[in-house]
Amino acid sequence: MFTLLKRFSASVRMNDREPVVRFENVGMRYGQGPEILRDIRFDLEPGSFHFLTGLSGAGKSTLLKLIYLAHRPSRGLIRLFGRDVATMSKDELPNLRRRIGVVFQNFRLLDHLSAIDNVALPLRIAGTRKSKIREQVVELLHWVGLEHQLNARPPVLSGGEQQRVAVARAVINRPSLLIADEPTGSIDDRIAMRIMHLFEELNKVGTTVVIATHNEPLVERFGHPRLHLADGALEVISEVAQRRLA
Protein backbone atom coordinates (compact mmCIF):
# COMPACT_ATOMS: atom_id res chain seq x y z
CA MET A 1 0.00 0.00 0.00
CA PHE A 2 2.80 2.40 0.91
CA THR A 3 4.64 1.68 -2.35
CA LEU A 4 1.44 2.13 -4.27
CA LEU A 5 0.63 5.45 -2.67
CA LYS A 6 4.17 6.64 -3.05
CA ARG A 7 3.95 5.83 -6.69
CA PHE A 8 0.54 7.40 -7.17
CA SER A 9 1.02 10.36 -4.88
CA ALA A 10 0.77 13.75 -6.46
CA SER A 11 3.90 15.58 -7.35
CA VAL A 12 3.11 19.06 -6.08
CA ARG A 13 4.75 21.44 -8.51
CA MET A 14 3.26 24.73 -7.44
CA ASN A 15 3.78 27.21 -4.74
CA ASP A 16 2.19 25.65 -1.66
CA ARG A 17 0.66 28.94 -0.60
CA GLU A 18 -1.25 29.33 -3.86
CA PRO A 19 -4.70 27.68 -3.81
CA VAL A 20 -5.01 24.74 -6.20
CA VAL A 21 -8.43 26.05 -7.23
CA ARG A 22 -9.69 29.60 -6.85
CA PHE A 23 -13.14 30.75 -7.96
CA GLU A 24 -13.93 34.46 -7.84
CA ASN A 25 -17.49 35.61 -8.61
CA VAL A 26 -17.95 32.80 -11.08
CA GLY A 27 -21.28 32.57 -12.89
CA MET A 28 -22.35 29.91 -15.32
CA ARG A 29 -25.29 29.64 -17.69
CA TYR A 30 -25.88 27.36 -20.66
CA GLY A 31 -26.63 29.42 -23.78
CA GLN A 32 -29.25 32.05 -23.05
CA GLY A 33 -30.71 30.03 -20.15
CA PRO A 34 -30.85 31.06 -16.50
CA GLU A 35 -27.68 31.25 -14.44
CA ILE A 36 -27.08 27.85 -12.87
CA LEU A 37 -24.20 29.01 -10.70
CA ARG A 38 -24.09 32.52 -9.26
CA ASP A 39 -21.21 34.41 -7.72
CA ILE A 40 -19.33 31.29 -6.74
CA ARG A 41 -16.31 32.13 -4.62
CA PHE A 42 -14.04 29.63 -2.89
CA ASP A 43 -10.44 28.47 -2.59
CA LEU A 44 -9.19 24.89 -2.41
CA GLU A 45 -5.87 24.84 -0.63
CA PRO A 46 -3.21 22.30 -1.63
CA GLY A 47 -3.77 18.99 0.11
CA SER A 48 -7.34 19.83 1.14
CA PHE A 49 -10.24 17.39 1.02
CA HIS A 50 -13.77 18.64 0.32
CA PHE A 51 -17.12 17.09 -0.25
CA LEU A 52 -19.42 18.84 -2.70
CA THR A 53 -23.05 18.40 -1.76
CA GLY A 54 -26.41 19.68 -2.91
CA LEU A 55 -29.69 18.44 -4.27
CA SER A 56 -29.95 16.97 -7.75
CA GLY A 57 -29.84 19.81 -10.26
CA ALA A 58 -28.11 22.15 -7.81
CA GLY A 59 -25.19 22.48 -10.22
CA LYS A 60 -22.65 20.12 -8.65
CA SER A 61 -21.65 18.54 -11.95
CA THR A 62 -21.47 21.95 -13.64
CA LEU A 63 -19.17 23.21 -10.88
CA LEU A 64 -16.95 20.17 -11.26
CA LYS A 65 -16.89 20.64 -15.05
CA LEU A 66 -15.64 24.17 -14.52
CA ILE A 67 -12.88 22.84 -12.28
CA TYR A 68 -11.76 20.13 -14.69
CA LEU A 69 -11.92 22.52 -17.63
CA ALA A 70 -14.75 20.88 -19.53
CA HIS A 71 -16.57 24.24 -19.58
CA ARG A 72 -15.61 27.88 -19.46
CA PRO A 73 -17.51 30.11 -17.04
CA SER A 74 -19.95 32.73 -18.30
CA ARG A 75 -18.31 35.24 -15.98
CA GLY A 76 -15.86 35.48 -13.14
CA LEU A 77 -12.32 34.28 -12.63
CA ILE A 78 -11.08 30.71 -12.27
CA ARG A 79 -7.48 30.05 -11.28
CA LEU A 80 -6.07 26.53 -11.34
CA PHE A 81 -2.63 25.85 -9.88
CA GLY A 82 -2.08 29.58 -9.79
CA ARG A 83 -2.96 30.15 -13.45
CA ASP A 84 -5.90 32.15 -14.77
CA VAL A 85 -7.52 29.63 -17.10
CA ALA A 86 -9.17 32.35 -19.20
CA THR A 87 -5.80 33.66 -20.35
CA MET A 88 -4.30 30.26 -21.07
CA SER A 89 -3.76 29.22 -24.66
CA LYS A 90 -5.22 25.99 -26.01
CA ASP A 91 -1.73 24.48 -26.11
CA GLU A 92 -1.28 25.02 -22.36
CA LEU A 93 -4.50 23.26 -21.35
CA PRO A 94 -3.36 19.61 -21.83
CA ASN A 95 -0.53 19.95 -19.32
CA LEU A 96 -2.93 21.45 -16.80
CA ARG A 97 -5.52 18.76 -17.44
CA ARG A 98 -2.94 16.03 -16.88
CA ARG A 99 -2.60 17.27 -13.30
CA ILE A 100 -6.32 16.70 -12.72
CA GLY A 101 -7.78 13.23 -12.24
CA VAL A 102 -11.51 12.90 -12.79
CA VAL A 103 -13.93 10.14 -11.85
CA PHE A 104 -16.92 10.93 -14.04
CA GLN A 105 -20.44 10.32 -12.82
CA ASN A 106 -21.23 7.98 -15.72
CA PHE A 107 -17.64 6.64 -15.70
CA ARG A 108 -17.04 7.50 -19.39
CA LEU A 109 -15.02 4.35 -20.01
CA LEU A 110 -14.19 3.41 -23.58
CA ASP A 111 -16.22 0.30 -24.38
CA HIS A 112 -13.87 -0.99 -27.07
CA LEU A 113 -10.87 -1.00 -24.73
CA SER A 114 -10.09 -3.50 -21.99
CA ALA A 115 -9.97 -2.43 -18.34
CA ILE A 116 -6.19 -2.34 -18.51
CA ASP A 117 -6.23 -0.14 -21.65
CA ASN A 118 -8.81 2.18 -20.12
CA VAL A 119 -6.70 2.71 -17.02
CA ALA A 120 -3.55 3.09 -19.13
CA LEU A 121 -5.12 5.87 -21.20
CA PRO A 122 -3.78 8.87 -19.19
CA LEU A 123 -0.30 7.38 -19.17
CA ARG A 124 -0.36 6.74 -22.91
CA ILE A 125 -1.54 10.29 -23.52
CA ALA A 126 1.24 11.59 -21.30
CA GLY A 127 3.74 9.56 -23.33
CA THR A 128 4.83 7.16 -20.56
CA ARG A 129 6.95 4.20 -21.68
CA LYS A 130 5.03 0.99 -22.42
CA SER A 131 6.96 -1.13 -19.90
CA LYS A 132 6.22 1.31 -17.09
CA ILE A 133 2.55 1.59 -18.06
CA ARG A 134 1.93 -2.12 -17.64
CA GLU A 135 3.59 -2.32 -14.26
CA GLN A 136 1.67 0.62 -12.81
CA VAL A 137 -1.70 -0.26 -14.30
CA VAL A 138 -1.63 -3.90 -13.21
CA GLU A 139 -0.63 -2.92 -9.67
CA LEU A 140 -3.43 -0.39 -9.39
CA LEU A 141 -6.05 -2.73 -10.84
CA HIS A 142 -4.95 -5.36 -8.31
CA TRP A 143 -5.40 -2.83 -5.56
CA VAL A 144 -8.95 -1.93 -6.58
CA GLY A 145 -9.75 -5.65 -6.72
CA LEU A 146 -9.92 -6.07 -10.49
CA GLU A 147 -6.94 -8.36 -10.99
CA HIS A 148 -9.24 -10.98 -12.52
CA GLN A 149 -10.76 -8.51 -15.00
CA LEU A 150 -7.66 -6.99 -16.57
CA ASN A 151 -8.68 -7.77 -20.14
CA ALA A 152 -12.43 -7.44 -19.68
CA ARG A 153 -14.18 -4.68 -21.55
CA PRO A 154 -16.54 -2.30 -19.73
CA PRO A 155 -19.78 -3.75 -21.16
CA VAL A 156 -19.08 -7.07 -19.42
CA LEU A 157 -18.13 -5.44 -16.11
CA SER A 158 -20.65 -4.73 -13.36
CA GLY A 159 -21.45 -1.12 -12.41
CA GLY A 160 -19.19 -1.35 -9.40
CA GLU A 161 -16.33 -2.79 -11.43
CA GLN A 162 -16.70 -0.06 -14.03
CA GLN A 163 -16.58 2.51 -11.27
CA ARG A 164 -13.37 1.03 -9.92
CA VAL A 165 -11.83 1.13 -13.39
CA ALA A 166 -12.88 4.79 -13.59
CA VAL A 167 -11.27 5.49 -10.22
CA ALA A 168 -8.09 3.72 -11.24
CA ARG A 169 -7.96 5.75 -14.45
CA ALA A 170 -8.40 8.97 -12.49
CA VAL A 171 -5.50 8.32 -10.11
CA ILE A 172 -3.06 6.45 -12.39
CA ASN A 173 -1.38 9.66 -13.51
CA ARG A 174 -0.62 10.89 -9.96
CA PRO A 175 -2.96 13.90 -10.20
CA SER A 176 -2.39 16.95 -8.02
CA LEU A 177 -6.14 17.48 -7.98
CA LEU A 178 -8.64 14.62 -7.87
CA ILE A 179 -12.27 15.27 -8.69
CA ALA A 180 -14.89 12.59 -8.27
CA ASP A 181 -18.54 12.90 -9.22
CA GLU A 182 -20.50 10.38 -7.12
CA PRO A 183 -17.61 7.89 -7.00
CA THR A 184 -19.33 5.51 -4.61
CA GLY A 185 -22.76 5.66 -6.20
CA SER A 186 -23.03 2.14 -7.55
CA ILE A 187 -20.63 0.08 -5.51
CA ASP A 188 -21.17 -1.90 -2.34
CA ASP A 189 -20.17 -0.45 1.04
CA ARG A 190 -17.00 -2.52 1.39
CA ILE A 191 -15.60 -1.36 -1.99
CA ALA A 192 -16.93 2.18 -1.35
CA MET A 193 -14.97 2.36 1.86
CA ARG A 194 -11.90 1.01 0.16
CA ILE A 195 -12.19 3.64 -2.58
CA MET A 196 -12.73 6.37 0.01
CA HIS A 197 -9.66 5.21 1.91
CA LEU A 198 -7.67 5.34 -1.32
CA PHE A 199 -8.80 8.96 -1.75
CA GLU A 200 -7.89 9.68 1.87
CA GLU A 201 -4.45 8.18 1.49
CA LEU A 202 -3.87 10.09 -1.76
CA ASN A 203 -4.96 13.21 0.08
CA LYS A 204 -2.48 12.54 2.88
CA VAL A 205 0.38 12.47 0.40
CA GLY A 206 -0.59 15.81 -1.11
CA THR A 207 -3.44 15.33 -3.56
CA THR A 208 -6.23 17.87 -3.32
CA VAL A 209 -9.55 16.02 -3.40
CA VAL A 210 -13.10 17.14 -4.22
CA ILE A 211 -15.88 14.58 -4.09
CA ALA A 212 -19.44 15.31 -5.16
CA THR A 213 -21.86 13.05 -3.38
CA HIS A 214 -25.41 12.56 -2.19
CA ASN A 215 -24.24 10.10 0.42
CA GLU A 216 -24.77 11.97 3.71
CA PRO A 217 -23.56 9.13 5.95
CA LEU A 218 -20.33 9.08 3.96
CA VAL A 219 -19.89 12.85 4.36
CA GLU A 220 -20.57 12.62 8.09
CA ARG A 221 -18.32 9.62 8.55
CA PHE A 222 -15.27 11.24 6.99
CA GLY A 223 -16.02 14.72 8.32
CA HIS A 224 -14.17 16.75 5.71
CA PRO A 225 -15.27 20.31 4.96
CA ARG A 226 -18.16 20.63 2.65
CA LEU A 227 -19.00 22.84 -0.31
CA HIS A 228 -22.75 22.98 -0.38
CA LEU A 229 -24.67 24.18 -3.42
CA ALA A 230 -28.22 25.44 -3.12
CA ASP A 231 -30.10 27.60 -5.62
CA GLY A 232 -26.94 28.21 -7.62
CA ALA A 233 -25.07 29.64 -4.64
CA LEU A 234 -22.22 28.00 -2.79
CA GLU A 235 -21.77 27.77 0.95
CA VAL A 236 -18.50 26.58 2.41
CA ILE A 237 -19.02 24.55 5.59
CA SER A 238 -15.81 24.10 7.54
CA GLU A 239 -14.69 20.84 9.13
CA VAL A 240 -15.57 22.13 12.59
CA ALA A 241 -19.03 23.21 11.55
CA GLN A 242 -19.35 19.94 9.71
CA ARG A 243 -18.67 18.00 12.92
CA ARG A 244 -21.11 20.22 14.77
CA LEU A 245 -23.77 19.51 12.15
CA ALA A 246 -23.05 15.80 12.35
Next chain:
Amino acid sequence: MIRRQADLPLEGDNANRFLPWLIAAMVYLAILALAAAMGLGTAVARWGAGLSGTLTVQLAPGPEIDLRIDQAVAALRATPGVAEIRVLSVEETRALLEPWLGPGNEGADLPLPRVLDVRVESGTVVDTESVAERLAAVAPGSIVDDHRKWLDDLIKLVRSVQWTAAAIVLLTAVCAVLTVVFATRTGLAVHHHVIELLHLIGARDRYVARQFQHHALRLGLRGGLIGTAAAGLTILLLLLILRSLDTPMLAGLVLTPAQWGVLAAPAVAAAVIAMSTARITVLRVLARMV
Protein backbone atom coordinates in the same frame (compact mmCIF):
# COMPACT_ATOMS: atom_id res chain seq x y z
CA MET B 1 -0.18 -8.26 -21.77
CA ILE B 2 -1.35 -4.82 -22.89
CA ARG B 3 -2.72 -5.02 -26.39
CA ARG B 4 -2.18 -1.60 -27.95
CA GLN B 5 -5.45 -0.46 -29.42
CA ALA B 6 -6.50 2.84 -30.89
CA ASP B 7 -8.30 4.96 -28.33
CA LEU B 8 -10.86 5.89 -30.95
CA PRO B 9 -12.88 2.95 -32.32
CA LEU B 10 -12.55 4.12 -35.92
CA GLU B 11 -12.31 0.60 -37.38
CA GLY B 12 -15.99 -0.06 -36.85
CA ASP B 13 -17.26 3.18 -38.38
CA ASN B 14 -19.93 2.82 -41.04
CA ALA B 15 -18.76 6.04 -42.66
CA ASN B 16 -15.39 4.47 -43.31
CA ARG B 17 -16.66 1.17 -44.64
CA PHE B 18 -16.73 2.33 -48.27
CA LEU B 19 -13.68 4.56 -48.11
CA PRO B 20 -11.20 1.88 -49.29
CA TRP B 21 -13.48 1.04 -52.22
CA LEU B 22 -13.86 4.69 -53.20
CA ILE B 23 -10.11 5.15 -53.00
CA ALA B 24 -9.67 1.91 -54.97
CA ALA B 25 -11.93 3.27 -57.74
CA MET B 26 -10.01 6.54 -57.85
CA VAL B 27 -6.64 4.81 -57.90
CA TYR B 28 -7.94 2.51 -60.65
CA LEU B 29 -8.96 5.47 -62.84
CA ALA B 30 -5.75 7.35 -62.10
CA ILE B 31 -3.60 4.36 -63.04
CA LEU B 32 -5.48 3.77 -66.29
CA ALA B 33 -5.12 7.45 -67.17
CA LEU B 34 -1.41 7.37 -66.33
CA ALA B 35 -0.90 4.16 -68.29
CA ALA B 36 -2.65 5.65 -71.33
CA ALA B 37 -0.55 8.80 -71.12
CA MET B 38 2.72 6.94 -70.69
CA GLY B 39 1.87 4.26 -73.29
CA LEU B 40 1.02 6.87 -75.91
CA GLY B 41 4.15 8.83 -75.06
CA THR B 42 6.29 5.75 -75.59
CA ALA B 43 4.47 4.93 -78.82
CA VAL B 44 5.01 8.42 -80.23
CA ALA B 45 8.67 8.28 -79.28
CA ARG B 46 9.00 4.94 -81.09
CA TRP B 47 7.11 6.12 -84.14
CA GLY B 48 9.23 9.27 -84.24
CA ALA B 49 12.45 7.29 -83.90
CA GLY B 50 11.32 4.89 -86.62
CA LEU B 51 10.49 7.67 -89.03
CA SER B 52 13.27 10.14 -88.36
CA GLY B 53 16.03 9.97 -90.96
CA THR B 54 13.75 8.63 -93.63
CA LEU B 55 11.87 10.04 -96.59
CA THR B 56 9.19 8.41 -98.63
CA VAL B 57 8.84 9.30 -102.29
CA GLN B 58 5.71 8.32 -104.16
CA LEU B 59 5.59 8.25 -107.92
CA ALA B 60 2.15 8.33 -109.48
CA PRO B 61 1.25 5.24 -111.53
CA GLY B 62 1.24 5.78 -115.29
CA PRO B 63 3.27 5.45 -118.45
CA GLU B 64 7.03 5.13 -118.34
CA ILE B 65 6.99 4.45 -114.64
CA ASP B 66 10.28 2.52 -114.77
CA LEU B 67 12.00 5.42 -116.48
CA ARG B 68 10.64 7.88 -113.91
CA ILE B 69 11.82 5.63 -111.12
CA ASP B 70 15.35 5.52 -112.59
CA GLN B 71 15.42 9.28 -112.99
CA ALA B 72 14.10 9.84 -109.49
CA VAL B 73 16.68 7.46 -108.02
CA ALA B 74 19.42 9.25 -109.94
CA ALA B 75 18.23 12.65 -108.70
CA LEU B 76 18.06 11.39 -105.12
CA ARG B 77 21.53 9.86 -105.33
CA ALA B 78 22.83 13.25 -106.38
CA THR B 79 21.28 14.81 -103.27
CA PRO B 80 23.79 15.35 -100.43
CA GLY B 81 22.98 13.39 -97.29
CA VAL B 82 21.02 10.60 -98.96
CA ALA B 83 22.51 7.32 -97.76
CA GLU B 84 20.32 4.65 -99.31
CA ILE B 85 17.41 4.34 -101.70
CA ARG B 86 15.22 1.30 -101.92
CA VAL B 87 12.51 0.91 -104.50
CA LEU B 88 9.60 -1.05 -103.10
CA SER B 89 8.16 -3.67 -105.39
CA VAL B 90 4.48 -3.55 -106.32
CA GLU B 91 3.88 -6.51 -104.02
CA GLU B 92 5.53 -4.73 -101.12
CA THR B 93 3.46 -1.60 -101.75
CA ARG B 94 0.32 -3.72 -101.91
CA ALA B 95 1.28 -5.35 -98.62
CA LEU B 96 1.44 -1.92 -97.02
CA LEU B 97 -2.24 -1.43 -97.80
CA GLU B 98 -3.31 -4.71 -96.29
CA PRO B 99 -3.71 -3.42 -92.70
CA TRP B 100 -6.07 -0.70 -93.99
CA LEU B 101 -8.03 -2.61 -96.62
CA GLY B 102 -7.98 -6.04 -95.07
CA PRO B 103 -6.36 -9.25 -96.35
CA GLY B 104 -7.32 -10.07 -99.95
CA ASN B 105 -9.02 -6.70 -100.56
CA GLU B 106 -6.03 -4.99 -102.15
CA GLY B 107 -7.01 -5.92 -105.75
CA ALA B 108 -4.42 -6.49 -108.46
CA ASP B 109 -6.18 -3.97 -110.70
CA LEU B 110 -5.83 -1.17 -108.14
CA PRO B 111 -3.46 1.49 -109.55
CA LEU B 112 -0.73 1.82 -106.99
CA PRO B 113 1.98 4.45 -106.79
CA ARG B 114 5.55 3.25 -106.69
CA VAL B 115 7.25 3.93 -103.44
CA LEU B 116 10.88 4.81 -102.83
CA ASP B 117 12.15 4.38 -99.30
CA VAL B 118 14.98 6.86 -98.78
CA ARG B 119 17.33 6.68 -95.80
CA VAL B 120 19.17 9.83 -94.86
CA GLU B 121 22.62 9.81 -93.25
CA SER B 122 22.34 10.28 -89.52
CA GLY B 123 22.90 13.84 -88.38
CA THR B 124 22.07 15.19 -91.81
CA VAL B 125 19.09 17.36 -92.56
CA VAL B 126 17.72 17.09 -96.07
CA ASP B 127 15.70 19.98 -97.39
CA THR B 128 12.49 18.21 -98.35
CA GLU B 129 11.21 21.10 -100.47
CA SER B 130 14.31 21.28 -102.70
CA VAL B 131 14.23 17.49 -103.10
CA ALA B 132 10.59 17.72 -104.12
CA GLU B 133 11.38 20.45 -106.67
CA ARG B 134 14.22 18.41 -108.12
CA LEU B 135 12.04 15.31 -108.39
CA ALA B 136 9.17 17.25 -109.91
CA ALA B 137 11.47 18.17 -112.77
CA VAL B 138 12.44 14.58 -113.60
CA ALA B 139 9.34 12.74 -112.36
CA PRO B 140 6.26 14.94 -112.46
CA GLY B 141 3.53 14.06 -109.95
CA SER B 142 5.98 12.74 -107.38
CA ILE B 143 5.29 13.33 -103.71
CA VAL B 144 8.03 13.65 -101.09
CA ASP B 145 6.99 12.97 -97.52
CA ASP B 146 9.30 13.26 -94.50
CA HIS B 147 6.36 12.22 -92.21
CA ARG B 148 6.85 15.39 -90.18
CA LYS B 149 3.31 16.67 -90.59
CA TRP B 150 1.77 13.30 -89.82
CA LEU B 151 3.96 12.96 -86.76
CA ASP B 152 3.25 16.53 -85.61
CA ASP B 153 -0.49 15.94 -85.83
CA LEU B 154 -0.11 12.70 -83.96
CA ILE B 155 1.98 14.34 -81.26
CA LYS B 156 -0.70 17.04 -80.89
CA LEU B 157 -3.33 14.36 -80.42
CA VAL B 158 -1.19 12.44 -77.94
CA ARG B 159 -0.41 15.60 -75.98
CA SER B 160 -4.17 16.31 -75.72
CA VAL B 161 -4.75 12.79 -74.44
CA GLN B 162 -1.90 13.21 -71.96
CA TRP B 163 -3.32 16.51 -70.66
CA THR B 164 -6.71 14.85 -70.30
CA ALA B 165 -5.06 12.00 -68.40
CA ALA B 166 -3.31 14.50 -66.12
CA ALA B 167 -6.66 16.21 -65.51
CA ILE B 168 -8.21 12.85 -64.62
CA VAL B 169 -5.37 12.10 -62.18
CA LEU B 170 -5.79 15.56 -60.61
CA LEU B 171 -9.54 15.14 -60.42
CA THR B 172 -9.23 11.76 -58.69
CA ALA B 173 -6.81 13.32 -56.19
CA VAL B 174 -9.32 16.10 -55.46
CA CYS B 175 -12.10 13.52 -55.09
CA ALA B 176 -9.89 11.50 -52.72
CA VAL B 177 -9.27 14.59 -50.60
CA LEU B 178 -12.97 15.47 -50.45
CA THR B 179 -13.93 11.88 -49.61
CA VAL B 180 -11.42 11.70 -46.77
CA VAL B 181 -12.48 15.12 -45.45
CA PHE B 182 -16.10 13.95 -45.37
CA ALA B 183 -15.23 10.62 -43.72
CA THR B 184 -12.98 12.32 -41.15
CA ARG B 185 -15.57 14.96 -40.27
CA THR B 186 -18.14 12.20 -39.84
CA GLY B 187 -15.68 10.31 -37.61
CA LEU B 188 -15.13 13.43 -35.53
CA ALA B 189 -18.87 13.90 -35.09
CA VAL B 190 -19.50 10.23 -34.28
CA HIS B 191 -16.67 10.08 -31.72
CA HIS B 192 -17.19 13.55 -30.30
CA HIS B 193 -17.64 12.21 -26.75
CA VAL B 194 -14.52 10.06 -26.85
CA ILE B 195 -12.48 12.97 -28.23
CA GLU B 196 -13.82 15.21 -25.48
CA LEU B 197 -12.80 12.59 -22.91
CA LEU B 198 -9.30 12.33 -24.40
CA HIS B 199 -8.98 16.11 -24.21
CA LEU B 200 -10.13 16.11 -20.58
CA ILE B 201 -7.52 13.48 -19.75
CA GLY B 202 -4.88 15.74 -21.28
CA ALA B 203 -4.62 14.67 -24.91
CA ARG B 204 -3.38 17.25 -27.35
CA ASP B 205 -5.06 17.73 -30.72
CA ARG B 206 -2.03 16.08 -32.30
CA TYR B 207 -2.67 12.90 -30.28
CA VAL B 208 -6.24 12.69 -31.61
CA ALA B 209 -5.13 13.62 -35.14
CA ARG B 210 -2.53 10.83 -35.08
CA GLN B 211 -5.24 8.24 -34.53
CA PHE B 212 -7.28 9.54 -37.47
CA GLN B 213 -4.26 9.81 -39.75
CA HIS B 214 -3.05 6.27 -38.99
CA HIS B 215 -6.53 4.95 -39.68
CA ALA B 216 -6.78 6.94 -42.93
CA LEU B 217 -3.33 5.69 -43.97
CA ARG B 218 -4.43 2.08 -43.45
CA LEU B 219 -7.65 2.62 -45.43
CA GLY B 220 -5.76 4.50 -48.15
CA LEU B 221 -3.21 1.72 -48.51
CA ARG B 222 -5.94 -0.91 -48.58
CA GLY B 223 -7.87 1.00 -51.26
CA GLY B 224 -4.68 1.74 -53.16
CA LEU B 225 -3.70 -1.92 -53.28
CA ILE B 226 -7.14 -2.99 -54.49
CA GLY B 227 -7.18 -0.26 -57.15
CA THR B 228 -3.64 -1.05 -58.29
CA ALA B 229 -4.34 -4.77 -58.57
CA ALA B 230 -7.51 -4.16 -60.58
CA ALA B 231 -5.82 -1.60 -62.85
CA GLY B 232 -2.79 -3.88 -63.37
CA LEU B 233 -5.05 -6.70 -64.48
CA THR B 234 -6.99 -4.38 -66.81
CA ILE B 235 -3.79 -3.06 -68.42
CA LEU B 236 -2.38 -6.56 -68.88
CA LEU B 237 -5.63 -7.61 -70.52
CA LEU B 238 -5.58 -4.58 -72.84
CA LEU B 239 -1.96 -5.24 -73.79
CA LEU B 240 -2.81 -8.86 -74.59
CA ILE B 241 -5.68 -7.71 -76.80
CA LEU B 242 -3.42 -5.14 -78.54
CA ARG B 243 -0.83 -7.81 -79.17
CA SER B 244 -3.41 -10.07 -80.76
CA LEU B 245 -4.65 -7.34 -83.13
CA ASP B 246 -1.68 -7.59 -85.53
CA THR B 247 -1.68 -3.84 -86.05
CA PRO B 248 1.92 -2.67 -86.37
CA MET B 249 1.14 0.90 -85.29
CA LEU B 250 -0.39 -0.25 -82.02
CA ALA B 251 2.60 -2.45 -81.28
CA GLY B 252 4.33 0.69 -80.03
CA LEU B 253 1.77 1.00 -77.24
CA VAL B 254 3.78 -0.69 -74.52
CA LEU B 255 4.98 0.22 -71.03
CA THR B 256 8.62 0.11 -70.02
CA PRO B 257 9.55 -1.54 -66.67
CA ALA B 258 10.13 1.93 -65.20
CA GLN B 259 6.65 2.98 -66.31
CA TRP B 260 5.18 -0.09 -64.64
CA GLY B 261 6.91 1.15 -61.49
CA VAL B 262 5.37 4.59 -61.91
CA LEU B 263 1.93 2.96 -61.94
CA ALA B 264 2.45 2.11 -58.25
CA ALA B 265 2.60 5.84 -57.49
CA PRO B 266 -1.19 6.52 -57.34
CA ALA B 267 -1.60 3.92 -54.56
CA VAL B 268 1.18 5.47 -52.51
CA ALA B 269 -0.11 8.96 -53.30
CA ALA B 270 -3.65 7.96 -52.27
CA ALA B 271 -2.40 6.67 -48.92
CA VAL B 272 -0.33 9.79 -48.30
CA ILE B 273 -3.20 12.06 -49.39
CA ALA B 274 -5.63 10.19 -47.11
CA MET B 275 -3.24 10.42 -44.17
CA SER B 276 -2.38 14.09 -44.54
CA THR B 277 -5.96 15.11 -45.35
CA ALA B 278 -7.22 13.34 -42.22
CA ARG B 279 -4.57 15.02 -40.09
CA ILE B 280 -5.22 18.50 -41.44
CA THR B 281 -9.00 18.07 -41.16
CA VAL B 282 -8.81 16.89 -37.54
CA LEU B 283 -6.42 19.65 -36.49
CA ARG B 284 -8.57 22.32 -38.16
CA VAL B 285 -11.79 21.07 -36.59
CA LEU B 286 -10.28 20.54 -33.13
CA ALA B 287 -8.68 23.98 -33.19
CA ARG B 288 -12.19 25.37 -32.85
CA MET B 289 -12.97 23.21 -29.80
CA VAL B 290 -12.21 24.24 -26.18
